[in-house]
Amino acid sequence: MPDNSRAINRVFTKKVIMDLIENGKNDVFDYVVKRYINDPESKDHGQLISExxxxxxxxxxxxxxYMNTLLNKLLCGIHNVNTTSALSQVRIEHSIADFIMINGEGRVYEIKSDLDNFDRLYNQLKDYFCAFSKVSVLASIHNRDRIEKILSSFGDMGEAVGIYMxxxxxxxxxxxxxxxxKEYNxxxxHESIFKLLRxxxxxxxxxxxxxxxxxxxxxFHFKKFLEEFRKIPILEAQKLAFQELKNRNKISIKxxxxxxxxxxxxxxxxxxxKKMPEIEKLMQTQYGR
Known part of the structure; x- marks a missing residue:
């Protein structure tokens, strides 16, 4: 595998975790361990993941x-896992929402890490507001002034966007x-909200x-149901859609x-x-290649 720092970005993916569970190894994981970890053979997989x-x-x-920090802070620290659901990588119009939190109301969080640029931010926010009334940007504290300046150029829409650092x-x-x-409707x-649903x-x-x-x-199924959905007042339609989204990703606090x-x-x-028993066993397994 070529010496590419992007490999580390791929460690925290379903494919890598499943490979480690089912096969006991994964090329990306092994490459990252050998490149970034000292004396890996003396550690278990849980310690390697932490490092x-x-x-x-x-x-x-x-x-x-950023996403993992946001999930830990919001779902663990502020909201209740039993009454809140989070969604990731949800298509809204022409954009993919990084992180959505459903807890009575729906909120979108657009993540802008230090590795991202801000070129598409206006179009992304505009797309999110087609289905959600509250949208925020999560960025590095070092980009605070830059974010504020960019949002100020977006008029009323930009003023409604929340800022998290x-x-x-x-x-x-x-x-x-x-x-x-701030709420921005x-x-x-209707169609943007409708397309969130299965x-x-x-x-x-x-x-x-x-x-x-x-x-x-x-x-004619999709067309007919969209036609009927459009007859529901927009905020009521949004509320009903959010109730359905909230039922996804159900998980207990335990x-x-x-x-x-x-x-x-x-x-x-x-x-x-459902794979937690296997994952827990993997995390306690000594690494050795």
Missing amino acids: IYLYLDQKQRNEYY LSEKSTIFNKERGREP VLLN KREYERVVQNYFNQVFDVEPV EFEKIQPELKSVIYFSNLT
Whole structure:
């Protein structure tokens, strides 16, 4: 494998975790361990994961590091795992939302790590506001002034965007050094909200709202349900859609607490909680190649 620092970004993925569970090894993981870890043979996989993650913290804070910090802070520290769901990599219009939190209301967090640029930020935020009323940016505290300047050029939309700052100590500021998002409904549209939902989800929303079963030929199914969904007042439609999204990624506090902090994001978003016994065993297994 070529000497490429991007390899470390691939460690915290479903494929790597599954390879380690099923095959006991993974080329990307082995490469990263040999490149970044001293004396790996004396350590178990849990220790190796912790040291790789520490390297990310100190040298290469990538999107996974930001997302995992956000998940740990919000789902563990502020909200209740039993009443809150988080989603990742959700398509909204032409953009992919990094992180979505559903807890009564829906919030989108666009992550801008030190490795990212801000070229597409306007279009990303505009797309998110088509389905969500509260949108925030999470960036390094070193980019605070830059973020504020960029958002100020976006007019009313930019003023509504929340700002969260990740500090050197991995704390997240939004009050002292950032700001809370403001509700912004100008760009909301039914189709963007509708497309967040899976088939069974939008069927449930529409049929429950109208208390009616719609028997439609498969070729006209999507069109018919979207047509009916558009008849629901936009904020009510959004609320009903969020209730469906909230039922995804269900996990108990007990299950969530069992996950090693560095792995919470990949396990949670990849639906690997059923593999926790195997993952726990792997983390305690001595490394040796």
